[in-house]
Amino acid sequence: MDMPSDPKERVFVPKGPDRIANVVETYRATGVAALPGFLSESTLSRLCAEATRLQQAAENSGIDAKMLASRPSVDGGTLFERVDPVCPCSEIFAALAHDDRLLEPVKAILETDAPALMKDKLIYKVPSDRGYLLHQDFPYFSGAENAPGKFMTAAIPLDPITPENGGLSFFLGCHDRVQPAPASDPRDVDPAAMEGVPAWDGTAPAGTLILFHSLTPHQSGPNLSDGPRRIVYYTFVTPDLSHISAAYYAERQKGL
Numbered sequence: 001m002d003m004p005s006d007p008k009e010r011v012f013v014p015k016g017p018d019r020i021a022n023v024v025e026t027y028r029a030t031g032v033a034a035l036p037g038f039l040s041e042s043t044l045s046r047l048c049a050e051a052t053r054l055q056q057a058a059e060n061s062g063i064d065a066k067m068l069a070s071r072p073s074v075d076g077g078t079l080f081e082r083v084d085p086v087c088p089c090s091e092i093f094a095a096l097a098h099d100d101r102l103l104e105p106v107k108a109i110l111e112t113d114a115p116a117l118m119k120d121k122l123i124y125k126v127p128s129d130r131g132y133l134l135h136q137d138f139p140y141f142s143g144a145e146n147a148p149g150k151f152m153t154a155a156i157p158l159d160p161i162t163p164e165n166g167g168l169s170f171f172l173g174c175h176d177r178v179q180p181a182p183a184s185d186p187r188d189v190d191p192a193a194m195e196g197v198p199a200w201d202g203t204a205p206a207g208t209l210i211l212f213h214s215l216t217p218h219q220s221g222p223n224l225s226d227g228p229r230r231i232v233y234y235t236f237v238t239p240d241l242s243h244i245s246a247a248y249y250a251e252r253q254k255g256l
């Protein structure tokens with residue numbers, strides 16, 4: 001496949017008869033594949049309504065506090081950030097995790113008929129949320145053995161991803177290794193290591209499916225808009241490593 005120079009063109013896979021094969025080829029080459037128009041308008045609006053219901057439940061103590069998390073705000077405070085995991089709280093988000101239309105590209109990329117859901121979360125990224133520093137996900141998966149290619153994440157924005165609400169940048173073609181970390185955080189990526197690496201800024205319509213490798217470096221900026229930027233994340237793993245899920249959540253509960 002010829003590589004277009006525009007990063008967006010490198011990751012976007014249009015609809016067409018060979019879409020799944022093209023998704024796999026794109027993902028292998030760049031570490032990311034994006035499928036615009038993945039969710040129908042009606043599914044998207046049901047998911048948005050469900051996200052609003054969950055946020056109200058979170059605000060009214062209707063969700064176990066262990067399933068809620070906060071993150072830094074731009075002014076040095078903290079803000080409600082996510083429902084994590086979301087599937088135990090929501091039949092609709094759980095059903096999407098097992099929807100054949102989602103699992104088809106996941107199976108093709110992970111080369112298995114039985115991908116396991118390792119973790120899932122609904123990030124709200126409310127206004128003034130600071131965003132995420134540059135990182136790869138794999139170093140955060142404790143007990144993940146040395147098999148980063150067996151993990152991939154499906155991210156589906158419920159709101160458009162824009163530069164104003166913080167974007168979600170992916171660095172392309174460097175998912176072959178753990179990248180050097182800054183001294184301040186050994187599980188993150190030193191921005192200097194990404195100099196000259198092409199990046200896609202993640203600008204995408206709501207309802208796009210974004211698939212990315214556990215070693216794809218990514219980051220997001222502050223949400224300076226006046227609305228949330230909600231994304232549901234499902235991380236899948238090959239069935240031989242399905243036990244990692246329990247270990248991951250046990251570790252996370254200790255850290256909360």
Ligand SMILES: O=C(O)CCC(=O)C(=O)O
Binds near residue numbers: 131137166218231
């Ligand atoms: O949603 C975002 O802004 C980034 C989330 C992220 O990078 C992560 O959960 O690993």
